[in-house]
Amino acid sequence: MTLVPMRFKNYEWRYNPEEISFECEKNVRELDSPKGTAYVQNLGRKNRLIKGKGQLCGEDCHEQFEKLWEVFAEGTVGVLALPFIKPVYAVFEKLTVIGEPVPDMLTYSFVFRETMESERAEIQTRCIAGENECLWDISYRTRLEVETLLNLNPWIKQADEQLQEGRVIRLC
Template structure:
């Protein structure tokens, strides 16, 4: 499988960040019951946070950093594509830039926060990536694309042969 290049609002990272971290958290309700026992139950999921760090190198390093700052300053959410997880609607909410003295290396850290955990009405970028434990039926449900269309567009041996990280065409 070819490595997806990280992309957000028409900014494509020439080289993927060296570190990408996906943080997921479940909201829990804790209830005290008799005899000092506590019961824990899931009450929902928080939005995902993707953070990481990387660097731009070469003659155009500062130019790429300025482009990234410009994208950061644009308001509103957009689709974030990363090599580590399925595309998600996210807001670019944190950016740190460090310039080297020779102007040929710029290091950065970033953070994106998922806009919401609701289902997308329709994916308009033409594909998604399989999440852990998903099969084509799950992907059809998540993307609201018919299973027949997904089977027709892809070359999987069967609906259960998809693996985490596989690119699944939707259009």
């Protein structure tokens, strides 16, 4: 299986971070009753924290970091795509340079916070085919199975068929 590169908004990591962790918590309250019995109330899932650490390598590692910093500084919600995980809407919460600078390598860490409100508000039912795209490209971009896209768009005969730019593709 080929790993997809990590992406956030318009920034794509040249090399995936060496460490990625997900912190998932539930919002749970313990309530005491007058009879001395405790009850647990599940108030739902909290927004996930996605943390990681990696290196930017090459002669242009500082330029790579500057581009990453620009994306961080925007401070707005964007789509975060990670290897093996369905993309999520997130905010870039923290960016840290770690250790002593060395030639051609910069070590960094990051924290993203999922924003579930945006995910609910922006359920995508259709997308527009870009220049030279096929269903495989749409599948990669939307994280939907190619077979699902073929069933939803019966006018497309093969997944590798080049689509007309601007064509509307059903996603659900």
